[in-house]
Amino acid sequence: MTRLLAILGLSALTAVTALPAAAECYADYKAKRDNPLKLHYGVIALPDAACETTEAAEAEIAARIAPDGWTLLDVVSIFGSDGLENEARRESAGDYFLRY
Numbered sequence: 714m715t716r717l718l719a720i721l722g723l724s725a726l727t728a729v730t731a732l733p734a735a736a737e738c739y740a741d742y743k744a745k746r747d748n749p750l751k752l753h754y755g756v757i758a759l760p761d762a763a764c765e766t767t768e769a770a771e772a773e774i775a776a777r778i779a780p781d782g783w784t785l786l787d788v789v790s791i792f793g794s795d796g797l798e799n800e801a802r803r804e805s806a807g808d809y810f811l812r813y
Contacts, residue, residue, distance in 0.1 A: 737794040738764035741802060742774050744783040753783070755809030756802060764791060777813045 738759045745752050755778075763773035767788055775785040796802065803810050 738791060739794070739796060740770050740774060740791045741789040741806070743786040743789065744778055745786055746782050746784070752786075753809050754789075754805050755813065756797070756806045756811055757813050758811060759791070767791065774813070 738761060739756055740759055741754065741756045743752065743754050757774055757777065759770055759773055763769045770788050770791055771785060774788065778785060790796075
């Protein structure tokens with residue numbers, strides 16, 4: 714019984730350590746809505762696949778903001794979790810800080 718528990722524990726440990734580390738990725742972006750014209754700057758959390766290129770980030774962001782009538786204008790930058798500590802970024806994004 715002890716041997717079985719040890720084997721199960723080792724198997725679980727191996728499975729957990731084999732998983733890739735989840736990289737935290739975020740982007741800040743600019744978007745618009747027409748009639749009447751409205752602009753917003755936002756910060757958004759992205760899945761790992763969208764962090765690989767600006768084009769991937771653009772596609773992900775555009776798809777997530779479109780249902781609310783927003784059109785993506787620009788991806789300003791892609792950054793890690795340390796970028797969330799930027800107070801000016803948080804204040805500029807206001808209601809659009811991690812909204813989508």
